[in-house]
Amino acid sequence: MKKRGIHGAVLLIIGLIVTGLSWWLNIRNQELKLLLFVVIGSVMALYGAIKLLFVKKVEEKVVSQSLAKEVANEVAQQKYKHCPTCKTTAHHHDGFCRKCGRNI
Numbered sequence: 001m002k003k004r005g006i007h008g009a010v011l012l013i014i015g016l017i018v019t020g021l022s023w024w025l026n027i028r029n030q031e032l033k034l035l036l037f038v039v040i041g042s043v044m045a046l047y048g049a050i051k052l053l054f055v056k057k058v059e060e061k062v063v064s065q066s067l068a069k070e071v072a073n074e075v076a077q078q079k080y081k082h083c084p085t086c087k088t089t090a091h092h093h094d095g096f097c098r099k100c101g102r103n104i
């Protein structure tokens with residue numbers, strides 16, 4: 001996820017550099033037809049920006065999902081425990097395992 005975000009940023013920067021450089025060269029030398037590069041650079045920068053925004057949204061979604069999972073796990077751990085001998089699920093307030101009678 002982090003790599004994709006960097007990729008979007010790199011694409012955006014390269015796109016801007018290509019646009020700026022070709023635009024600057026086009027102004028300096030009218031014989032060079034670099035408008036195609038200006039267009040390519042703009043599209044690249046736009047694509048990078050879209051990718052960056054999209055990846056950020058996806059990352060936020062993943063973070064909130066994993067956070068919800070963590071909270072659910074914590075709740076489950078507080079409510080239930082497992083017998084160290086037979087791994088039977090027991091309630092937190094249980095003093096003994098219902099299956100093998102071991103003190104939990």
Ligand SMILES: [Zn+2]
Pocket residue numbers: 083084085086087088097098099100101102
């Ligand atoms: Zn047990």
